[in-house]
Amino acid sequence: MTILDGKALAAKIKEQTLETTKALAAEGKRQPCLAVVLVGEDPASQIYVRNKHNDCITTGIKSLMHTLPADTQEEELLALIDRLNGDDGVDGILVQLPLPKHLNEQRVTERISALKDVDAFSAYNVGLITLGRGGFKPCTPAGIMRLLEEYGIDPKGKECVVVGRSNIVGKPMALLLLAAGGTVTVCHTKTADLAFHTRRADIIVAAAGKADLINGDMVKEGAVIVDVGMNRKDGKLCGDVDFESCAPKASYITPVPGGVGPMTRAMLLDNTLTAYRLSSEK
Numbered sequence: 001m002t003i004l005d006g007k008a009l010a011a012k013i014k015e016q017t018l019e020t021t022k023a024l025a026a027e028g029k030r031q032p033c034l035a036v037v038l039v040g041e042d043p044a045s046q047i048y049v050r051n052k053h054n055d056c057i058t059t060g061i062k063s064l065m066h067t068l069p070a071d072t073q074e075e076e077l078l079a080l081i082d083r084l085n086g087d088d089g090v091d092g093i094l095v096q097l098p099l100p101k102h103l104n105e106q107r108v109t110e111r112i113s114a115l116k117d118v119d120a121f122s123a124y125n126v127g128l129i130t131l132g133r134g135g136f137k138p139c140t141p142a143g144i145m146r147l148l149e150e151y152g153i154d155p156k157g158k159e160c161v162v163v164g165r166s167n168i169v170g171k172p173m174a175l176l177l178l179a180a181g182g183t184v185t186v187c188h189t190k191t192a193d194l195a196f197h198t199r200r201a202d203i204i205v206a207a208a209g210k211a212d213l214i215n216g217d218m219v220k221e222g223a224v225i226v227d228v229g230m231n232r233k234d235g236k237l238c239g240d241v242d243f244e245s246c247a248p249k250a251s252y253i254t255p256v257p258g259g260v261g262p263m264t265r266a267m268l269l270d271n272t273l274t275a276y277r278l279s280s281e282k
């Protein structure tokens with residue numbers, strides 16, 4: 001069994017990002033720039049945003065933080081996005097979700113220019129991925145694909161089972177595995193017999209948000225197991241996969257923490273560099 005070490009790969013991607021930004025600086029080019037918008041004071045969102053800011057700073061990406069009060073009106077937020085869309089010095093725009101209830105997340109994310117949509121949540125970007133026509137890839141599924149690639153795991157011809165069908169993880173994950181030649185099954189809360197599907201999977205991506213949903217009896221020998229889940233059990237962070245019973249059967253498995261999480265963060269930097277290149281080509 002081999003651990004899919006997302007922490008190590010993310011560190012490598014960060015080093016590469018820093019090299020890229022240093023090279024740009026040496027050529028006298030402007031710094032790539034990510035604008036992050038946080039509305040309200042949700043503690044988890046504050047941590048995520050701070051992490052993203054620190055990742056940018058340590059890799060030579062300029063980080064513009066816009067912190068707005070929880071009672072910000074939608075028009076005000078949309079006006080800020082419009083300004084950032086029109087600012088040639090801003091490459092990527094990210095609005096931290098969830099937004100306060102009175103704001104319409106769909107309207108807000110759709111307002112971000114497709115060329116700056118580094119979270120890749122807009123219908124346009126999802127459409128491009130669905131059609132296999134490029135576009136930004138959402139950070140979590142993109143990070144998982146990069147991790148599989150790093151370890152020489154090719155989904156082509158493999159039975160891939162994705163557990164979860166959310167718009168930010170499950171669905172785009174299924175699309176990327178499909179594009180890579182996998183035979184993909186998507187399971188969710190209405191799936192009649194989850195174990196039937198996971199047992200025949202060569203690659204399992206668990207993204208349900210339920211601690212210990214996948215146990216050793218539900219996976220076949222040699223399966224590749226990717227655990228996206230971030231749950232709390234007895235005060236500790238854990239995934240959707242019961243690591244103890246699954247690891248002995250797996251050929252490769254991600255730890256929680258240290259697997260998918262760091263890769264998600266690294267892919268945001270990668271997408272910001274892509275946005276920078278797109279902006280330079282304009």
Ligand code: NAD
Pocket residue numbers: 140163164165166167168169170187188189190191194207208209210213228229230231260261262264265
């Ligand atoms: P979500 O709640 O939007 O979606 C969960 C999905 O799982 C749903 O489609 C649901 O149908 C399915 N599901 C739930 N219980 C199930 C069950 N018992 N059997 C089968 N399917 C079931 O969540 P999300 O935003 O997709 O996130 C999923 C998990 O991944 C969460 O724990 C979240 O915190 C975590 N996450 C981690 C990262 C990371 O970088 N590590 C990024 C995003 C999300």
